[in-house]
Amino acid sequence: MTKNGFAGTRQLVRLILRLDRIKLTLWLLGLLTLVAITPFSLRAIIDAEAEKSGVSAEQVLAEQAALLETNAASIALQGPPDALDTFGGRYAFEIGAFTLAIVALMNILLIARHTRAEEESGRAELVRAASVGPWSALAAVSLVALATNLILGLGTSVVFIADGQDVGRSLLYGASMTFCGLLFAAIALIWVQVFEYGRAATGMSLAVLALAFALRAIGDVKSNWLSMISPLGWVQAVNSFGDVILWPFFVSMLAVAIAVGAAIALVVRRDVGAGLIQQRPGPPTASQSLGTPLGFAWRLQRSTLFWWTVGAMFMGAIYGSVISAIDDFIEDNESMREVLEGMGMSGDALRDGFITVILSMIALIATAGVIQSMLRPRSEEVAGRAEPVLATAISRREWLTSHVVLTALAAPVFMVASGIGLSVTDALVVGQFTNFGDTIAAALVRVPALWAIAGLGVLLYGWARRFTFGVWAVFALVAIIFLFGDLLRLPDPAMNLSPIRHVTHLPGGDQGWLSVGVLCAIAAVSGATGIALFGRRDLDTA
Amino acid sequence: MTAAIQVEKLSKAFGTTQALDELDLRVEPGQVMGFLGPNGSGKSTAIRVLMGILRHDSGNVSVLGQDPWTDAVDLHRRIAYVPGDVNLWPGLTGGETIDLFGRLGSGLDPKRRDEMIERFDLDPTKKGRTYSKGNRQKVALVAALAGNADLFVFDEPTSGLDPLMETVFQNTIGEILTDGKTVLLSSHILAEVESLCDQVTIIREGRTVEAGTLAELRYLTRTAVEATTTEPITAVASVDGVTGFVAHDNHHASFSVANANLSEVMSHVADLGIEAIESQPPTLEELFMRHYAVEPANGGVDKNNGVGNR
Numbered sequence: 001m002t003k004n005g006f007a008g009t010r011q012l013v014r015l016i017l018r019l020d021r022i023k024l025t026l027w028l029l030g031l032l033t034l035v036a037i038t039p040f041s042l043r044a045i046i047d048a049e050a051e052k053s054g055v056s057a058e059q060v061l062a063e064q065a066a067l068l069e070t071n072a073a074s075i076a077l078q079g080p081p082d083a084l085d086t087f088g089g090r091y092a093f094e095i096g097a098f099t100l101a102i103v104a105l106m107n108i109l110l111i112a113r114h115t116r117a118e119e120e121s122g123r124a125e126l127v128r129a130a131s132v133g134p135w136s137a138l139a140a141v142s143l144v145a146l147a148t149n150l151i152l153g154l155g156t157s158v159v160f161i162a163d164g165q166d167v168g169r170s171l172l173y174g175a176s177m178t179f180c181g182l183l184f185a186a187i188a189l190i191w192v193q194v195f196e197y198g199r200a201a202t203g204m205s206l207a208v209l210a211l212a213f214a215l216r217a218i219g220d221v222k223s224n225w226l227s228m229i230s231p232l233g234w235v236q237a238v239n240s241f242g243d244v245i246l247w248p249f250f251v252s253m254l255a256v257a258i259a260v261g262a263a264i265a266l267v268v269r270r271d272v273g274a275g276l277i278q279q280r281p282g283p284p285t286a287s288q289s290l291g292t293p294l295g296f297a298w299r300l301q302r303s304t305l306f307w308w309t310v311g312a313m314f315m316g317a318i319y320g321s322v323i324s325a326i327d328d329f330i331e332d333n334e335s336m337r338e339v340l341e342g343m344g345m346s347g348d349a350l351r352d353g354f355i356t357v358i359l360s361m362i363a364l365i366a367t368a369g370v371i372q373s374m375l376r377p378r379s380e381e382v383a384g385r386a387e388p389v390l391a392t393a394i395s396r397r398e399w400l401t402s403h404v405v406l407t408a409l410a411a412p413v414f415m416v417a418s419g420i421g422l423s424v425t426d427a428l429v430v431g432q433f434t435n436f437g438d439t440i441a442a443a444l445v446r447v448p449a450l451w452a453i454a455g456l457g458v459l460l461y462g463w464a465r466r467f468t469f470g471v472w473a474v475f476a477l478v479a480i481i482f483l484f485g486d487l488l489r490l491p492d493p494a495m496n497l498s499p500i501r502h503v504t505h506l507p508g509g510d511q512g513w514l515s516v517g518v519l520c521a522i523a524a525v526s527g528a529t530g531i532a533l534f535g536r537r538d539l540d541t542a
Numbered sequence: 543m544t545a546a547i548q549v550e551k552l553s554k555a556f557g558t559t560q561a562l563d564e565l566d567l568r569v570e571p572g573q574v575m576g577f578l579g580p581n582g583s584g585k586s587t588a589i590r591v592l593m594g595i596l597r598h599d600s601g602n603v604s605v606l607g608q609d610p611w612t613d614a615v616d617l618h619r620r621i622a623y624v625p626g627d628v629n630l631w632p633g634l635t636g637g638e639t640i641d642l643f644g645r646l647g648s649g650l651d652p653k654r655r656d657e658m659i660e661r662f663d664l665d666p667t668k669k670g671r672t673y674s675k676g677n678r679q680k681v682a683l684v685a686a687l688a689g690n691a692d693l694f695v696f697d698e699p700t701s702g703l704d705p706l707m708e709t710v711f712q713n714t715i716g717e718i719l720t721d722g723k724t725v726l727l728s729s730h731i732l733a734e735v736e737s738l739c740d741q742v743t744i745i746r747e748g749r750t751v752e753a754g755t756l757a758e759l760r761y762l763t764r765t766a767v768e769a770t771t772t773e774p775i776t777a778v779a780s781v782d783g784v785t786g787f788v789a790h791d792n793h794h795a796s797f798s799v800a801n802a803n804l805s806e807v808m809s810h811v812a813d814l815g816i817e818a819i820e821s822q823p824p825t826l827e828e829l830f831m832r833h834y835a836v837e838p839a840n841g842g843v844d845k846n847n848g849v850g851n852r
Contacts, residue, residue, distance in 0.1 A: 196671070197632065281667035284637035291645030300631065384629040388682065391593045391623040392647030395615045538596045541586075 008132035012140035016114050024148060027106045031099070032155045034484065038094050039087070039163040041487050061085055068093070072326045073357040076217040076319060080227065083242030088165045092173055092241060098483055100232055101213055103152065103177060104184035107145055108205040111188035114141040117198035134268050138189065142260060145185040153178030165241075173240035179252040183231040184209060186259030193266035203307065210311055214318035221322040231255070293394050297402035301376055305410050308369035312362060312414040316421025316443075319358040323426045323434075326350050352508030355422065355439060359415075360504050363446040364482050366414040367500075370450045371471055373407040374457045378468045381540055396535045404458055404527055411450040419443030435507060442506035448516050449499035451523035453478065455530070462530030465540040544607045546571045546693055546724040547592060552601035553748075554587055561587040563748035564601065569726055569741075574719060576739035577728040578830060584748040585728045586626055589697050592726075593623055606693060622648050622686035626697040626728075628678040630670030636677070637666030640685040648689035655688040661710055676702035687714055694718065694725045700734060712738055732827060744830065763824040763832065764798040767807075772815030781810055793817075 017024075043057075046064075050057045065084035068074055075081055078096030083089025115137060118124040124137060157174030161167055187208050191201040212230040219227025220236075227233030234248035289295035377400055380386040390396060419440045427433045457471030481490065481498040495501060499522075502515035549567040553560070562584045569575040579585050590596040592605055594614035603610055608617050630639055640659075644650025659666055662680045673681065679702045686694060694715075700708050708731070715725060715738055729735050735742060742759065744752040752759060764785070769775065775795045779787035783803025789795045799807045811819070 281665075282635035282638070282669055284635065284666040286634075286638040286641030286645075290638060290642050293646070296642060296646070299634070303633075384625070384627055385631060387590075387595055388623065388625055388628070388643065389646065390595060390614075391618060391621070391625075392643060393615050393618040394646045536597075539590075541590060541595060 004131075005133040005135045006139050007136060008127075008130065009136040009139045009143070012127070012132065012136050013143050016140055016144045020110070020113075020144070024110070024144075028148065028151060028155070031103060031106070031152060032159070034099055034102075034480075035095055035156050036159045037484065037488060038091050039159065041489060042091060042094060043087075043163075045487075045489065058085075061087065061090060065090070072221050072322060073354045075220050076322060076358070077361060079216070079236045080220045080223075080239075082236075082239045086241045087163070088160060088169055088173070088241035089239075091160065091163070091165075094487060097213060097216060097232055097236065100177070100180045100235065101209060103149075103181045104209050104212075104232070105206075107149070107181045107185040108188040108202060108209065110145055110148065111141055111185050112192055112198045112202045112205070114144070115189070115198075116192040116195065116201050120196075120198055135264055138263060138267055142185070142189070146182065149178040149181035149185070152181060169240050169244070172238060172244060175249065176235040176238045176240060179249060179256075180232065180235040182256050183235070183252055186256045186263075187231075189263040190259050190266070193263055193270065207307075207311070210315065214315065217318055218322055221325050293398045293402040294405065296389075297376075297399075297406055300380070301373055301403070301406050304369075304372060304376075305406065305413070308366070308372075308410070309413055309417045312366055312369070313417040313421035315362050315365065316358075316418030316423075317425040318421075319362075320422035320425035321429055323351060323354060323422075324429045326354055349508060351434075355442060355507055356504055356509070358422070359418070359442055359446060360482065360500055362418045362443075363415065363449060363500055364479055366411070366418070367450050367453055367475060367478065369414055370407055370411050370454050371457060371475055373410050374404070374454045374461075374471065375468065377403045378461055378465060381465060384541070387539060387541060390539060397531055400458075400462070400531050400534050404454075404531065407454050407458075408451060408523075408527075411447045411454070412444060415443040415447055415450075416440060438507040445506045445511055445516065446500065446503045448519035448523065449503050452499045452519045452526075455523035455526035458530035459526040459533070460530070462533035462537070464537065545569060545604075546573070546606060547575075547726060548602070548604045549588070549592075550602040552588065552591065552603055553599045554584075554591060554596065555599055561748055562591070562598070565745060565748055566750045566753070567743050567745075568753075569724060571724050572719070572722050573741060574715065574725040574727060574739045576735040576742035577726055577745070578730075578735065578742055579745040583746050585745065586697055587748075588745070589623075589695055589726070589728060592695060593621070594618070619648055620692045621695060622689050622691035622693075623695045624679070624682045624686050624697065624699045626701070628675075628682040630673060630678050630681060632669060632671035634670050635667055636664060636670070636673065636681045639670060639681050640666065640688065643682075643685035644689055647685075648691040650688055651690065655684065658684040658688050658714075661714070662707060674702070676704065676707065679703060680707065683711065687718070692723060694723060696725065697728045698730065699727070700729065700731060708734065732830065759829055760824055761801045763829055764800050765804060765824065766796070766798050766822045767811075768794075768796045768820045769811055769816060770794045770818040771811065772817060773813075775811070775814055778807070778811060778814075781807055783807055 046057050046060050049060045053060070062085045065081070068084055069081045074093075077098060078093050081093065084093055115124075118127070118137070127137065128134075153174035153176075155174075156177045157170045160170035160173060184205065188201065188205040191204045191208075192198070195201040195204065212232045215230035216227045216233035216236065219225065219230065219233055227237065231252070234251055237248045238245060290299055377386065380389075386399070390399060419442070422443075423433060423436045423439045427436075453471065453474055456474055457468065460467040460470045478498045478500055480488075481495055482500060485495050485498075499519055502519060503511065505511040545568050547567060547569040549565060551564040551566065552562050553564055554562040565584065565588055567575075567577070567588065577585055577589075587596065591598050591603060592610050594610040594617070597611050605617055606620055610617060630636075634642070637659075640655060641650065644655065662684055664677065664680045664684060668677075670678070670681075679699060683699060686696075700711050703711060712734060715727075719725070725738075727735070727738060736756065739756070741755055742753070743750055771793055774792045776789055776792060778784055778795065778797065779789075781803075783800040784797050784807055785800075787795060787797040
């Protein structure tokens, strides 16, 4: 067995590359574009600023560094404020933890797609029946992940070198990107052994990613050890453009080696298609609620909705725990306080600003959850499970509407959950609730933006199943505008394409209710049109 | 009485692929119609049009006197459908799935539900993800058979069942027929079609190529004859309707006869003084091979038999 344990790996690598040639290319191009845009646009911004105020670019950089070092929201989103007075350090900060999270996401999806999802579909069985060893599938996808992350790391280094950064430091930064990808590929490799279903394995890997992000967010804001137990924290701790430390690389290497070793050990201890967690028998009859279209949709979506709600609350809680740190910043920093007061800003305004950024970020992430719920009818159709249901006395309109109702309810539930998480942990730290109602209102005011995006998704789905994924393009656009819009100096009309931008004036600001109304109208009209169109099209049965 | 299913000149294209090309199908109430055709001939597409899953481009379709697209919801209370590929929800048990289909569809008689689960030897506590292909089909069959439908539409319902369950299925269909129900059965299992169906419709490339009772269809084909005669038999080779004539010796030959010419040929052979004769009616396989085999070159000439008879 061991002798030919890896037989056929080369063919499987080719198979993966053939299947993923477009997907992986797009991921790499997208990520490298995000990386490459950063030096390009940041230089332009800083040069313009320098020219305006008649100082050197380095001085502008130093001034901005001083501001960023006290900006808890930026630190929570992007990472430790290290070496911000160097261009390289500043680029790395702007590229930030969020981009690293996207790298992690790419790896998690890659691993799940070629391991558990293949077994689930039964295709892995066909492959294993050929002259292929027990570890070949694992080895093949690991090799592809390794190559992908190496290309990503090298590409990143090239971008930095091309900008004129030190070659050694650029390579270090590229390597940290590579390690970030490998760490999460390794985490996903473990989970796909444990769970029988790709969806569960992906979910658990994403949960680890969320936890890793949250730990480093708290750790970075509070400058404490929490960052050091997060894989994302390790790769950022390298501090490629400041006082470099190398141990995170060794820790990462060790972690990846342990994870891959564990996966190799686990894979031969289970059957193809089986997980380490066994199935239990269930009820022989259905409960009453399962007999209605809405009850049925709920049954299909409830666990996803539950975990997203928990996740949203958790994210809120993480950020809630650092709100009080903003006050500490200002208290500790006399000159900072004077600067802010000179700008007419109080500590409250800073606090509101932080909550605004955090809630918008959570709204962005929650949008992914809302889209996932919105896509449930699509996956039912793809899996061939919609056909027998629509051959019963449930109308298409009822069927789709039941799912859309749940999607519509999911948006406020996610947002309120995050608002509660935020307020409660802040209250735990401070000892009392601060503006609880305002925070919840601010969370809720973002809901119409989520509805509008989901509504567009329903419209696309009703139009034709193959267009449905356009909703992820909308999501990507919204994410880019949120994360990189300022950096890219996008013109206002482009920035305004993002629905989330129109509902960010709470807390502490004046929310224009017109935009709320317009977003609700967009959601309602596109959703209703999508449902009507769905009633008219062929079900995709191929 | 109106037909349970009436389809006239039904056409449906997917992009440039013509899946159904003026298909005709008529099923009378109380009938079991066998719906046959090679893979990819459009059976499932036709069934999906009947179920209101797909809309048709042209032609007339009526199911139980109603339009399958616009009256889908009403109709589906009276129809039970078992698709060709049964896909179940991984997290729902078989029992839950059966109840779900029953409540959303043509109803559920609890006593009959339990009886069917017993009969098909199904474990209703297992999750959908753990069922084998045959067991998934059993879930769908139990859900369909435990309801109160008037019309049953089965798309290759037994392709994953073992011979024992196949028999259970056939017996159960026999029972529902005595209750006056109508069945449309698409199947590749010819023995099943032969034992269950009064009528068959054979389609190919989206067109109906044959429809009628099995007896009528048999009449359109050929009978194999092997005869030994007192007089030399070789002259029979030139009689109208005789093909594939092989003389084993002067008095003993095998040949096939178009059923239309059967009595004529037989009297000819009788005149030669029959010592022994054996004749075999066309098997169903032969019947279907005629239509399944590669493109008929000139209006029904079949490569297998070499000679057309229409």
